[in-house]
Amino acid sequence: KVTDHLAQAEQTLFSFEILPPKKGESIDGIFRTVEALLPFNPAFIDVTYHATQLVETPDGKKVPIHKRPGTLGVCAAIKYKYGVDTVPHLICSGFSKDETEDALVELNFLGIDSVMALRGDPSGGDSSFVPAPGGHRYAVELIDQISSMNSGHWLHSTRDKTESTDFCIGAAGYPEAHGEAPDAATDLEHLKAKIDAGAGFIVTQMFFDNDVYFRFVDLCRSAGINVPIIPGLKPLALANQIEVLPRIFSLTMPKHLVQAVQSAQDKASVRQIGIDWCTKQSEELVRGGAPCLHYYTMGKASATKQIAEAVFGSA
Ligand code: FAD
Numbered sequence: 001k002v003t004d005h006l007a008q009a010e011q012t013l014f015s016f017e018i019l020p021p022k023k024g025e026s027i028d029g030i031f032r033t034v035e036a037l038l039p040f041n042p043a044f045i046d047v048t049y050h051a052t053q054l055v056e057t058p059d060g061k062k063v064p065i066h067k068r069p070g071t072l073g074v075c076a077a078i079k080y081k082y083g084v085d086t087v088p089h090l091i092c093s094g095f096s097k098d099e100t101e102d103a104l105v106e107l108n109f110l111g112i113d114s115v116m117a118l119r120g121d122p123s124g125g126d127s128s129f130v131p132a133p134g135g136h137r138y139a140v141e142l143i144d145q146i147s148s149m150n151s152g153h154w155l156h157s158t159r160d161k162t163e164s165t166d167f168c169i170g171a172a173g174y175p176e177a178h179g180e181a182p183d184a185a186t187d188l189e190h191l192k193a194k195i196d197a198g199a200g201f202i203v204t205q206m207f208f209d210n211d212v213y214f215r216f217v218d219l220c221r222s223a224g225i226n227v228p229i230i231p232g233l234k235p236l237a238l239a240n241q242i243e244v245l246p247r248i249f250s251l252t253m254p255k256h257l258v259q260a261v262q263s264a265q266d267k268a269s270v271r272q273i274g275i276d277w278c279t280k281q282s283e284e285l286v287r288g289g290a291p292c293l294h295y296y297t298m299g300k301a302s303a304t305k306q307i308a309e310a311v312f313g314s315a
Pocket of ligand 1 (some may be wrong): 047048049050051089091092117118119120121137138139140143164172174178179181182186187190194203204206232233311
C-alpha cells in the first residue's frame with residue numbers, strides 16, 4: 001500500500017504517473033518508460049483513467065470511445081512484470097456504483113490494494129460535471145463506497161456475509177484550489193471530507209512554486225488533515241505550457257519561469273529550463289521534508305529521468 005511505503009520510508013520516496021497507451025497502440029512504450037525509471041526505485045506507479053470522449057477516427061467519424069483504455073491491465077502488467085506496486089486511478093465519470101463495485105472486485109482479485117479516487121472532469125461540452133446514471137457526483141462519495149467495502153458492506157452480494165476489502169485510498173488535493181471551487185477555504189473543507197471518508201493520502205495537483213505547496217500543507221494541518229501530502233510535479237516541456245497549464249489546471253506560473261521560457265531560443269532550451277526548474281523544486285521539497293515526489297511523466301521518461309538522476313542519485 002502507498003501508506004505502508006510512506007510509513008516505512010527513511011527518506012523522500014520517488015513515484016510517477018503514466019497514461020495507458022492510446023487505443024490501438026501496444027503496451028511496449030509503457031514498458032520502456034517504466035524500465036527507464038525503475039533504477040530510481042519507484043515506491044509506486046500511478047496509472048490514469050480516461051473517461052469516454054468523442055474521438056475522430058481515421059475515416060473522419062467522431063465516436064464516443066475510451067481513447068486510452070486499459071488502466072487495470074497496465075497496472076496488473078507492471079505489477080507482475082516488475083514487482084512494483086501500481087495505483088490505478090478510479091473516477092466517478094461514466095461509472096454507476098455497481099460498475100465501481102465490480103472494478104474494485106477486479107482490483108482486489110489482482111492484489112492491487114491502493115487506488116486514487118477521483119471525480120473526473122466535466123466532459124467536453126458540459127459546463128459542469130454530470131454523474132453517470134446511478135453514479136457518484138463527488139470523489140468523496142466514491143471514497144465512501146470504497147471505505148464501505150473495506151468494512152465489509154457491499155452494494156449487492158449473493159451471500160449473507162461479504163468479505164472486507166483492504167484498499168488504501170488516495171485523494172486529489174489542490175494547493176491553488178480546484179478550478180470549480182468558490183474559494184480555497186471551501187475547497188479545503190471538501191478535501192477534509194475526503195480524508196474523513198477514508199482517504200489515507202493526498203497527491204497534489206502540479207504547482208511550480210514550492211511556497212504554494214508548503215502553505216497548502218500548513219493549511220491542511222491547521223484544518224485537521226494529517227495524512228501524507230505528496231507533491232505532484234511536472235517538468236515544463238513546451239513554451240505554450242506557460243499559458244495552457246494555468247488555464248486548464250487553475251494554477252499560477254512564477255514570473256521567473258515565464259521570463260526564462262519567453263527568452264529561450266529554441267524548443268531544446270525550453271525543455272532544459274523545465275528540467276532545471278523541476279530539479280530545483282524537487283531538491284527544495286526533499287529538504288522541506290516532502291514524503292514522496294510524484295512526477296507527471298505524460299508517458300515520457302526522459303525529463304523525469306534527468307531530474308531523478310540529480311535528486312535521487314544516478315542509477
Ligand atoms: P472532488 O473532490 O469531487 O472535487 C471536485 C469539485 O467539487 C471541487 O471544486 C470541490 O471543491 C467540489 N466539491 C467536492 N465535494 C463537494 C460537495 N460535497 N459539495 C459541493 N462541492 C463539492 N482525472 C481523470 O479523469 N483521470 C485521472 O486519472 C485523473 N488523475 C488525477 C490525479 C491527480 C493527482 C489530480 C490532482 C487530478 C486528477 N484528475 C484525473 C483530474 C480530476 O478528476 C479533476 O481535477 C476533477 O475536476 C476533480 O476531481 P476530484 O477528485 O478532486 O473531485
